Amino acid sequence: MVAPLACSSSDETATSLGDDAEAPTNDAESDVRDAGPGTHDADADALPPPTYDFTIACTGTPCVNQLAARGGSHACAVLQDGTVRCWGANESGQLGTGLSDAGPMPAFLATPAAVNATSNAASVAVVGDDLAGTTCVVSTAGDVSCFGSDAHGQLGRGGAVSAGAHPEPVVIEGLKAKFVWLANTFALANSDDGRAWSWGANDSLQLARADGDTSATTSAAQAGRLAGPVRGFAGTSDNGFVVTETGTVLSWGKSIDSPLARASSLVADPVPAPLALSDIVGIASGTSHVCALSHGGGLFCWGANDQGQLGSGTLGTQELPAPVSLPEGVQAVAVFAGGDDTCIIAANGDLLCWGANDRGQLGVTAGRAQPHPRRIEGLGEQVVSAAIMDAAICALRRGGTVACWGDNLVGQLGRGSRDDAIHVEPGAIVFP
Numbered sequence: 001m002v003a004p005l006a007c008s009s010s011d012e013t014a015t016s017l018g019d020d021a022e023a024p025t026n027d028a029e030s031d032v033r034d035a036g037p038g039t040h041d042a043d044a045d046a047l048p049p050p051t052y053d054f055t056i057a058c059t060g061t062p063c064v065n066q067l068a069a070r071g072g073s074h075a076c077a078v079l080q081d082g083t084v085r086c087w088g089a090n091e092s093g094q095l096g097t098g099l100s101d102a103g104p105m106p107a108f109l110a111t112p113a114a115v116n117a118t119s120n121a122a123s124v125a126v127v128g129d130d131l132a133g134t135t136c137v138v139s140t141a142g143d144v145s146c147f148g149s150d151a152h153g154q155l156g157r158g159g160a161v162s163a164g165a166h167p168e169p170v171v172i173e174g175l176k177a178k179f180v181w182l183a184n185t186f187a188l189a190n191s192d193d194g195r196a197w198s199w200g201a202n203d204s205l206q207l208a209r210a211d212g213d214t215s216a217t218t219s220a221a222q223a224g225r226l227a228g229p230v231r232g233f234a235g236t237s238d239n240g241f242v243v244t245e246t247g248t249v250l251s252w253g254k255s256i257d258s259p260l261a262r263a264s265s266l267v268a269d270p271v272p273a274p275l276a277l278s279d280i281v282g283i284a285s286g287t288s289h290v291c292a293l294s295h296g297g298g299l300f301c302w303g304a305n306d307q308g309q310l311g312s313g314t315l316g317t318q319e320l321p322a323p324v325s326l327p328e329g330v331q332a333v334a335v336f337a338g339g340d341d342t343c344i345i346a347a348n349g350d351l352l353c354w355g356a357n358d359r360g361q362l363g364v365t366a367g368r369a370q371p372h373p374r375r376i377e378g379l380g381e382q383v384v385s386a387a388i389m390d391a392a393i394c395a396l397r398r399g400g401t402v403a404c405w406g407d408n409l410v411g412q413l414g415r416g417s418r419d420d421a422i423h424v425e426p427g428a429i430v431f432p
Helices: none
Strands: 014-016 064-068 074-079 084-089 108-114 121-129 132-139 144-148 177-182 186-191 196-200 217-222 232-235 239-243 249-253 269-274 280-285 289-294 299-303 318-323 332-338 341-346 351-355 370-375 383-388 392-397 402-407 422-428
Touching: 064 121, 064 383, 064 392, 074 121, 074 132, 074 392, 084 121, 084 132, 121 177, 132 177, 177 232, 186 217, 186 232, 186 239, 239 280, 239 289, 289 332, 289 341, 332 383, 341 383, 351 383
Parallel strands: 232 280, 280 332
Antiparallel strands: 014 280, 014 332, 064 074, 074 084, 084 108, 121 132, 132 144, 177 186, 186 196, 196 217, 232 239, 239 249, 249 269, 280 289, 289 299, 299 318, 332 341, 341 351, 351 370, 383 392, 392 402, 402 422
16 A cells, blocks of 8 residues: 555555544645646535544454555565565565575465565555566665565666566665655655655656656655655656645656646656646556545546546546546545556445456456446455555455455465466455
8 A cells, every 4th residue: 555644655556534544744845837727626515524444453463554565466464563474476576585595486475475584564565567566665763675676776776777586675775764655667755854755767757856867766866856745656657646735636757648637748747747636635546547535535537447447437548637436425535546446445444446357356257347336245344455456456454354356376365375266255364
């Protein structure tokens, strides 16, 4: 993720609001442009702002504090004891199993396994693309340890990029972070001094660096065009987005065939500039779409929509933010995205999802895309967070347990075995 903003790794994809969620604040950004006319007031004609308690009331041990996935085929969880468990695909070493003399690195794990040499974890950030992926763990001391794919320098280790697997967690030098967010090609972090840091691919100027250099940067450094802390991060492989403390959404990076969501030139734009949105409290992104959550519980989405991932009821691409057609009376308190799917937690604790459904990840028989939000049945209790892979979804429930459904070809449902069946009913993960 990843539920309340205070503990979000934002990726991951998830952001939320509520009386019990402490949102990090954001100083005024530098080098940003004025929002143009047509700004959406997300609270206009809305119901009173919803509240939601994201507290986890552990009903057993081990108990899960945080859940994360964004695309790909692996997911991770932070347990109450500060350890991290990951499961699913491991092509890049993204499960953090470490090096072993006992045999080759496993291609996948169907049972959650402890990340090697990691303790006192505060949060975990996860991103994937098919069977590849990257994971970063933030400790309570602010240390950031990353492992998995480094094809674009997204592990922050310096030196040359590497296409191989990196199953051993390595601490990023010189960075103390509150949380980290991962795209497929780059990473953003909110450091303990309140500044944004970035590393990885920069071919679309997605690192928000002040120098304008388009070369990949494999070492973490300050994103000079973002002067202060942010409320939330999101982005695709070529675009970055932040939510400021005033509720403004800033975007930068690639301008053509991208969800930049504003008028721009034909070249990549490194300058974070405001979108026509206001009063936004959170943001989440999938492969090529982005959704922003308003203080009033409304939702705006834009970008690719070939699988109905924008929730507009149609399958047409939306270049600018447009309201999601939530069911009558439903107010969102958290939004999550990954692959070509989107989910929200409603103010009553239900989980609603929409988008691609090729492997039953929307809780119904696989097949046709679902462009309208639908309630996920069978969760049994209120949801406090969710994690969306390419073809599977997991939910963190109030009692600190996790249930998953959808594709299980590489064990991404965490049920102890893999199979090629479609699982539309949520099944509980047993954490060893």
